[in-house]
Amino acid sequence: MKKDEIIKVLKIMIRNKLSLLGIVIILALIIIALLAPFIAPYPEQAKGEPNLEEKLLPPSSKHWFGTDYMGRDVLSRVIYGARISLLVAVAVVGLGLLIGVPLGLLAGYKGGWIDAIVMRTTDIFLSFPPLLLALLISVTLGRGLENAIIALGVSWWPWYTRLIRGMAISLKEKPYVEVARSMGVSSWKIIVRHILPNAISPVIVQGTMDMGSAILEASALSFLGLGVQPPTADWGLMVSQGKDYLLNYWWYPTFPGLAIFITVVAFNLVGDTLREILDPRLRRRFL
Amino acid sequence: MSEIIRVEHLKKYFLFKEGIFSRRVKYLKAVNDVSFSINRGETLALVGETGSGKTTTGRTILRLYEPTGGKIFFEGKEITNIPKREFKKIRVQMQMIYQDPYSSLNPRMNIFNIIAEPLRELKYEDIEDRVLELLESVGLRKEHMFKYPDEISGGQQQRVAIARALGVNPKFLVLDEPTSALDVSVQAQILNLLENLQKERGFTYLFISHDLSVVRYISQRVAIMYLGKIMEIGTVEQVFENPQHPYTKLLLESVPVPDPKDRKRRKKLILPGEIPSPLNPPSGCPFHTRCPVAKEICREKEPEYVEVEKGHFVKCHFPG
Numbered sequence: 001m002k003k004d005e006i007i008k009v010l011k012i013m014i015r016n017k018l019s020l021l022g023i024v025i026i027l028a029l030i031i032i033a034l035l036a037p038f039i040a041p042y043p044e045q046a047k048g049e050p051n052l053e054e055k056l057l058p059p060s061s062k063h064w065f066g067t068d069y070m071g072r073d074v075l076s077r078v079i080y081g082a083r084i085s086l087l088v089a090v091a092v093v094g095l096g097l098l099i100g101v102p103l104g105l106l107a108g109y110k111g112g113w114i115d116a117i118v119m120r121t122t123d124i125f126l127s128f129p130p131l132l133l134a135l136l137i138s139v140t141l142g143r144g145l146e147n148a149i150i151a152l153g154v155s156w157w158p159w160y161t162r163l164i165r166g167m168a169i170s171l172k173e174k175p176y177v178e179v180a181r182s183m184g185v186s187s188w189k190i191i192v193r194h195i196l197p198n199a200i201s202p203v204i205v206q207g208t209m210d211m212g213s214a215i216l217e218a219s220a221l222s223f224l225g226l227g228v229q230p231p232t233a234d235w236g237l238m239v240s241q242g243k244d245y246l247l248n249y250w251w252y253p254t255f256p257g258l259a260i261f262i263t264v265v266a267f268n269l270v271g272d273t274l275r276e277i278l279d280p281r282l283r284r285r286f287l
Numbered sequence: 288m289s290e291i292i293r294v295e296h297l298k299k300y301f302l303f304k305e306g307i308f309s310r311r312v313k314y315l316k317a318v319n320d321v322s323f324s325i326n327r328g329e330t331l332a333l334v335g336e337t338g339s340g341k342t343t344t345g346r347t348i349l350r351l352y353e354p355t356g357g358k359i360f361f362e363g364k365e366i367t368n369i370p371k372r373e374f375k376k377i378r379v380q381m382q383m384i385y386q387d388p389y390s391s392l393n394p395r396m397n398i399f400n401i402i403a404e405p406l407r408e409l410k411y412e413d414i415e416d417r418v419l420e421l422l423e424s425v426g427l428r429k430e431h432m433f434k435y436p437d438e439i440s441g442g443q444q445q446r447v448a449i450a451r452a453l454g455v456n457p458k459f460l461v462l463d464e465p466t467s468a469l470d471v472s473v474q475a476q477i478l479n480l481l482e483n484l485q486k487e488r489g490f491t492y493l494f495i496s497h498d499l500s501v502v503r504y505i506s507q508r509v510a511i512m513y514l515g516k517i518m519e520i521g522t523v524e525q526v527f528e529n530p531q532h533p534y535t536k537l538l539l540e541s542v543p544v545p546d547p548k549d550r551k552r553r554k555k556l557i558l559p560g561e562i563p564s565p566l567n568p569p570s571g572c573p574f575h576t577r578c579p580v581a582k583e584i585c586r587e588k589e590p591e592y593v594e595v596e597k598g599h600f601v602k603c604h605f606p607g
Contacts, residue, residue, distance in 0.1 A: 174390055175383075175385045175390050175391035176390065176392055176393045178351065178383075179382075179383070179391060179448075179451070179452075180404065180405075182349070182378050182381075182382065183379060183382075183404070183405040183408060183455055184375055184378075184379055184405070184408050184409075185404060185405070193396070197395040198394065
């Protein structure tokens with residue numbers, strides 16, 4: 001994308017109240033994640049140190065979000081959880097894009113047997129319910145954050161491949177691509193210069209929205225005991241452990257759950273506005 | 288004058304399958320046995336209604352569509368079936384200018400990069416000077432260099448497309464209705480530009496159009512197409528002053544006359560009906576369904592070409 005276009009898009013996004021809210025939340029999360037050791041009131045407890053004298057205390061001025069079954073400060077752990085969640089969001093979507101976009105471009109532009117192989121492979125991946133596939137890969141690879149990220153990324157790429165392949169197919173018929181080909185420009189250069197820049201907008205939108213879903217699914221994996229392992233502070237894991245306490249100690253699963261909810265909504269707000277701006281048919285309204 | 292392009296019995300059929308399970312296929316005969324040649328430095332206009340196959344003819348000559356039959360010669364060398372790798376070198380000398388200039392420019396590249404791209408391929412030195420030179424030769428200025436296609440007008444976009452084509456020093460250009468998407472005032476500018484470039488550089492044009500007044504202005508020879516066939520071909524004077532095919536006459540009649548007094552004097556002859564579907568072309572002469580002078584034989588037998596004057600051919604049983 002052009003530099004001044006990015007600035008233009010950012011300006012519009014800031015003018016739109018909902019997307020501004022989304023941006024503010026995401027920026028706040030990034031700051032919280034970066035400064036977690038300084039913000040969290042009990043960083044040691046966030047890292048897992050038990051504090052058994054203060055088990056399951058309700059929210060108070062000492063522990064704003066209450067404490068969990070080991071007496072650890074829930075607020076501190078939610079703050080530290082932002083680090084994991086953002087890492088997961090970026091890593092999963094990044095991995096998905098890294099695999100999905102080049103394959104989609106190649107399949108769409110080249111067609112023929114390359115297209116057939118890539119598309120049948122995506123069909124195999126897409127025939128599983130997404131979480132189930134991630135679950136399968138995760139189980140195979142073993143527990144842990146890295147494996148969860150790999151599992152999610154690997155189950156994610158076919159969506160981007162399909163999306164960008166469709167774009168590539170329609171773009172390769174464009175006269176400017178035809179001209180480039182007639183002037184002897186190589187396929188590789190055509191893909192990089194002509195197809196990719198014009199096909200990437202919907203993928204950016206999808207990727208932004210998917211960051212929310214990635215956090216949600218990573219939480220689900222943690223919830224099922226596959227992703228992040230205790231005592232690491234992770235939102236999904238906290239909801240999972242807290243669910244047994246929901247009736248008597250509501251604050252324990254509620255605050256990490258809220259954190260997931262707010263983050264997912266924020267990414268969706270930003271993605272939605274991005275889509276409206278980058279869609280050429282809706283674009284004139286803004287520019 | 289030497290010949291640069293020769294087309295012999297060119298055919299392009301598109302395949303249509305009927306239904307999902309049926310094995311029956313239908314051919315859309317977009318270009319059906321078309322022959323002509325163009326001399327160096329000449330403009331041949333290809334005229335016809337929508338669906339007459341004129342654009343398909345142009346694209347097939349450049350092998351943007353693979354021809355179904357017939358032969359294409361470029362500078363005396365047959366290029367119909369030569370392998371892609373070999374064709375690549377020849378293909379650079381044949382460029383196309385499109386009807387919609389905006390879609391022929393990558394919206395994410397600025398003008399400089401659009402024009403510089405083929406130059407980089409050809410390993411030119413001093414690309415910046417060369418781009419500027421090309422811009423100036425199509426009447427654009429340095430200040431346009433770093434704009435994007437959506438920041439300039441349609442006429443300027445078409446100039447950029449022309450400048451890009453000039454960069455590879457082509458010999459033959461297919462102009463696919465290059466002005467029909469532009470305002471009338473801009474149309475004239477682009478036509479003048481194309482004409483001047485032709486004089487300066489000796490380009491050969493295949494000018495595809497449905498606008499007869501534009502054709503008369505820019506071309507030396509005209510071919511009238513109908514349902515994938517050339518009905519009449521000759522010099523501009525021959526075809527416009529002495530049309531022999533009933534279809535040509537009706538087409539010429541339908542050109543709007545700017546003077547209302549003149550309009551009244553002229554007898555009204557309107558081309559009846561629409562062009563038949565090329566999926567179900569009529570038997571015999573393809574034009575007999577709309578022809579005012581059609582007789583029994585027209586329905587049964589396809590007419591051969593008749594040379595009424597030197598270089599003026601008509602495909603009709605009853606020319607004149």
